[in-house]
Amino acid sequence: MSVAALSVALLTAGPAQVAVAQDTPAGAPAVPTARTEAAPGVPAERLIVGYKSAAAEAKSDRAAADDAQAKGKEAGEDVDFRRRLGTGAALVELGGEAGTADVADVVAEYSADPQVAYVVPDRLNKPLATPNDTEYTKQWDLFETTAGMRVPGAWDLATGSGVTVAVIDTGYVTHSDLAANIVGGYDFISDTAVSVDGNGRDSNPADPGDWYAAGECGQAAGSDSSWHGTHVAGTIAAATGNGKGVAGIAYNAKISPVRVLGKCGGYDSDIIDAITWASGGTVSGVPANANVAKVINMSLGGGGACSTATQSAINGAVNRGTTVVVAAGNENQNAANSSPANCGNVITVAATNRAGSRASYSNYGTVVDIAAPGGETRTGTANGILSTLNSGTRAPSTENYASYQGTSMATPHVAGLAALMKSANSGLTPAQIESAIKTNARPLPGTCSGGCGAGLADAAATVQAVKGGTSTGSTYGSTTAVSVPDNGSAVESPITVAGRSGNAPSALQVGVDITHTYRGDLVVDLVAPDGSVYRLKSASSSDSADDVRTTYTVNASAEAANGTWKLRVQDTASADTGRINSWKLTF
Template structure:
């Protein structure tokens, strides 16, 4: 942690991830390019390619360090603190263990005056340690907004036949009751059209320079405003408060049939506001803990979550690769049964360059305009899973997305409604849809929710240069499909982790399936979670009870990325469902090791 906060107007020494403004205007291309440039710096030559996920040669104030399973530092805060002290001695830098994240990673503070070279030196020291799985800068994130209910007629995004998401047809089946959606954002400013659906959340901002409310973490996720003056936050012009999290929450679950305001996509669901974004944005470490806590994980110093979310909405992010630290938190959340929905980004570029849009195990959402074409600002590409209405206000304000807001320019004032545009506005449409699906069929897994959203999408009525995933999400068709039983949601999981020997014999992990009738389905879902520092070394097979093997993944000398965290689909209709299934994994090359953390079969 820095020795003193940056003074107002000074250039932050933190590594910025965001390339999007909080206001209704798009961030300038020059600023976006500058932010991306921070992420594009190459790693030091000694750093393995698998760890080249964040630029080490830029100023940063904190690092997130993940230790390998079995290392003393992975379990003991005292050992992690001693390791930080040892690395401080070797590098001559100020290195100090701060706390344990919900994923088990260690948050390590650097001196407040650390230069890019200082950060690179400390990162290199950690990454050279055989007990360290990863070490990445603690990056700063920002909101991705450029942005009988009386205003319902203005919500074209819900019902218009051209480019609406066909939401009213889904309400005949469910309104989302029984499901909590965590909105990881700027917090919540009181609004009477949303209050009935808000349950307990948490303020995860630990840095008082970011929090604005004068304190650190606490149980009050109220949004005090995220305004900044000219020259602050790396911006020439200042900006008023966005009330971004409240706008997002209203799209998901604004109260409906209450004779006022707007309708929420899943107005029977509950919103748990988790505050991670404040002045100038928010740190990865706080977002990681929010993801962990939202999904039912444990975070040191934070009370147990009594409103565990089955859906997480993250309308935030910026440039660069998905860090191993963030990916670990997402994987753990998905393994707990929580669907994670994220914004593609607003830079009119390939979403592969935006995080967390480019993380695995998330549903990445692009934005469309009222004509059903990709909005001019929306990111695109093969990383995008689905598109949803995000609006486009450059010619007509009412072509944006109308939702709950506040009229205060800095601090909260009177509640109101406003049109915003952005992938931040598209994302809660899909998070709301996921809540409707989970309510209609509680057995659905995150993988099944993603698959059903994509397979029931309709073609964009307009155009999308660069690719907008499976098309425009269709709420009515998707909810009807999952209620109709196309996804049974019956899941069988492995019971323990298995080490994968380096260039050694294949290991096998069993799952015994019982109580099924007939054969396995033609779309058997095989979820795999493997930690490995060069996944191209791995060969993965599913072995049926009769010994038949189905190749899921072959080895590849060109695939140097970390880990295998994905779901494969296998036509196993020729196999008896009951019996012992096995996942067989072999490391075919030397130097990198890993662990099969777990796997599952979903029928």
């Protein structure tokens, strides 16, 4: 099949969401604008309502139901409490005939209530891939010198053993090259019109297909089933060394398929519960998760700001120790306009092509953390990302392999890398995983207009950095650029180290990347958490070369490891300026 790129700008375009701050005083006015659509031109049928913790509605379903009826009466609409989400928020349903103005009236009633922390539409999300059905055997994205992710160099150190990755997507269609690594998941699609399988939520995450006819899903043309979740899962953990098919990045990791996307996409409320459950949280009416994931892959998204409801679920997952990896989006626009790419506490992934440049479709911008191979089939299907699939155009048929392109394909590369890291060093926190991936990235071999984060993810360098022996070998870094003024005051770039025991090592590695047109002007110091200063570089009037790109070794054994370390840089002479691009500490 050949299908145009699926848009991620599907949740709505328009005014900002209603979100009242958690500490909003009683009687404070609510935000006056409201997002009222689940997708462009489609009024929301459900709302996600977060109550302040002290409110009765935050604890009692009956109170939330009574409140929904009262709000509906005031607005002149039918409003019913549907269920409690895993984050504690309430999902309420509006009458099927409610138009945009009607939804706005209900939103206004909730937002005027001082006991309501936020109210947002239950938005529709879409897979972020552009599929084609041509099969190739070459996985350039893993090993090719130019723009591959250098995965084979990591396999001597880790293969993903002991780590479960939750693929929150379309579910899983049986494939012999994946079957050995599949563990129990869940189908979180509650709307039967979306689920296609004839029922609501259950323990069977099988993908029945997500095809739609012309004129459905807001699309002029129809689409065959994508088997999107199975393609994503194969990139992460397809069986390797079994004499057939493709190799997975973390091929000894386990995949827990968590189904949230069906016909026309999937709703925020289902995704929120999936994030909560996958990471070990409790969701009402859903059995406890026996396969808690330490990594979540979400190759999905929609337009608009990250809703407070979604951010709450992500924060909960990260606080439980789960790393959340998300796609930047496929619109060739700033990823700040795409959710969950613009959420906090996630690793947002842009896509690169076989030449190592930003793929033409990939979103970009300051919210992007890292880039990874996503393919670009307009230059030939061999330049896509090959993975596990199914030949069925509607219902499942025979298993096969095919090359897709998209930030959906880039994201599982980073999720697979996160699984390798967690396998190599089980003590890593989500923040440490993100920091190490960014700090050990390599510059893009090609170009990226708009910003592709720290560069191209490098599996070998990253896993090596976190592997370690008796120490963890963990790397902590900063990629936030800091300008160094000409002949001016010193500037500082901080890195916070947490979760370590004891003191820093006697051979602390300090990697520095500073751009400057006369490096002899610079004085560079490492400042320990207690304020102690370690001179890394002194000024020298005879050193006229450009830039400081090197690694210093410091005996920091007298310093506590935890705390905020700073790189301090000062330009001591006139006529040249510079910039701290990045720096890192390796313990």
